[in-house]
Amino acid sequence: MAQQERFDWWAAQPLGRTAVREAAKARQTAPTARPAVVPAQAAAPVPVAAAPAAPEPPVVDAAEVYRAVQASEAFQDIRRSYRGFVFPATGVFLGWYLLYLGAQAAAPELMRRQIAGPLNVAWLGGLLQFASTFVLTWLYARNARTKRDRAALGLRWDTQDQLR
């Protein structure tokens, strides 16, 4: 696991390890059943003592693992929180940018209207584009940090363990 050591920025690494072992055991007893992927948070951080007790099946079907993970509730949560934020946000900023861009072509008179001092609607719109970019960056990062990161990382180790 040399790879794991490079991700020491995240403390949640061992989470979900036991869940994976259990899943592997379940697969052994009932090979046709999809491995149950337990959300990372649900697993208690137990020492690795259980590990040698659960030998991996010799050949892992990667496609099956990925399909199982994809179908799992934990993954669907991640996917939902990602798409649920990113798609509307993209619509908003692209729409707002194209509206602003289109206004130069379609409504130059409106853009020329003075607001305060030398500032007119066009400049205000431009400065608001800067502001909205910064705000959306921050919102996206906050969403990712609070809603996705931990679960995605747990699922990552889960999936990788199953693939080994």
Place this chain on the structure above:
Amino acid sequence: MTSNPAVPPSAMMTANFRPAPDTGPYPAPAPASAGHLAPVTTGAHHNLAILLFAVVVLVTLAITLWVGRRGQAAEDFYAGGRGFSPLQNGFALSGDYLSAASFLGVTGLIALYGYDGVLYSIGFLVAWLVVLMLVAELVRNSGRYTLADVLALRMRERPLRAAAGSASVVVTLLYLIAQMVGAGSLVTLLLGTSSGQAKTWAIVGVGALMIIYVTVGGMKATTWIQIVKAFVLIVGAVLLTVLVLIRFHGNLAELMRSAAQGSGHGQAYLEPGLKYGATATSRLDFFSLGLGLVLGTAGLPHILSRFYTVPTARAARRSTMWAIGMIGAFYLMAIVLGLGATALVGAKAVQAANPAGNTAVPLLALHLGGGAGSTAGVVLFALISAIAFATILAVVAGLTLAASAAFAHDLYARAWRRAARPEATEREELVVARAAAVVIGAVAIVLSLFAQQLNTAFLVGLAFAVAASANLPTLLYSLFWSRFTTRGAVWSVYGGLVPAVLLVIFSPVVSGAKTAIFPGVDFHWFPLENPGLVSIPLGFLAGWIGTLTSQEAADPDKYAELEVRSLTGAGAA
């Protein structure tokens, strides 16, 4: 000084569909032809400038040799060992993105055209939201070295790598030629000569340096050069911005008013339409350009490959956030610098030194230091010129690396390899990558020499438009559409690439206008300079139709793998 906005002189130039000679779809780092160049200053400035240029070359070479000593695996060459921190990569992303076109071109446009110049900087910045939200993390998680790696995960590899690899090489080559033509003009301009020979040597010199950076240092050295360059660039911009603000006692409204006065256009300078407002076509052209800018960034191969230099998707996201912060701050400062140049130096003097306004910032530096005769002015001028030079060197190195990676990793080792032959070894692939860097560098040098009369703006604009038309639709479909097929992907790449190139060939950029590449003939029928408005939707449409008409269905297993890997990072390189 007249405040009659009715017909500003520059608006007259836009009457024939072409907004302005040198600053078409993208701010030109340097004007189209050497004939327009006039030395900015003479004498002592240039000795100091040459000295600082030499320092830049020595420092970058030292970085290359020092970094290039160890670690020469594929991971090091293509991805810099994947060990960079988010902050470092944020600097490197800014370094890759803020070319001379931004430092000199955008500020020059703002100096000459006021508000219409500001619009460029906004397109460049908003584009990063696409990168941040839709591309950065997912690409980091699912690819190894190149854009095609992501696509190949769920498609048949060979046709896809051939398509995506070629598109990447085309985009970077166009971008590269534009930068080098610009570099030639700029270096000679800043050194105070306007002879064709000096320009040729400048292009050859820059080309040789970039080949050395890439072949010796790979991604690691290129990244460190970007970091140093971005740092120096931002420090330089902050310094000048502070000096401008001190001059105006921090009063931004006063700065805007003085700039409007100094521009000679009065209030029209602060309103939209000075450059792109004359006809409905020119306004539509600007819309097309804006669309290409905002969607093109996320398809630029040299930007995408940056995300492989950090260890995780989270680090990729954080580096993008750093980049957005720095790039946004930089463009805000660029507005102040552009306005400051017009207010303090005056639009007339800026335009006299360079018709495209590319020397506005060096001139501003000279003025802020105390004018042509003063020591401080000379030092500041030389310093800013050297920063611009470092900017060019770093950007061309990043581009060469991306092109050589696409060639060796996608085309040579995978797409063009006959199925019967054994897979290319890593060692073999790296030899080819280095050779490709030399060849691509040489091709770029030769093409740049021939393209010296060519409008650099048109080349970079085309690079952005091709990236947005060919690379982005495939990438987005691939990441988000479960039914997307190989045929759809291949059609999408070519369906964006071919129209983009064709539309430019039949645009007023190439023929039929006074400032065209072939001014004598007229075979243009496409009215816009920038193909984005048509070619980007075509790229998306081709991908959609290709998918609907394809015989084979998408493989749900492969999509499951891509989706899981891209969102969780499982199995990430």
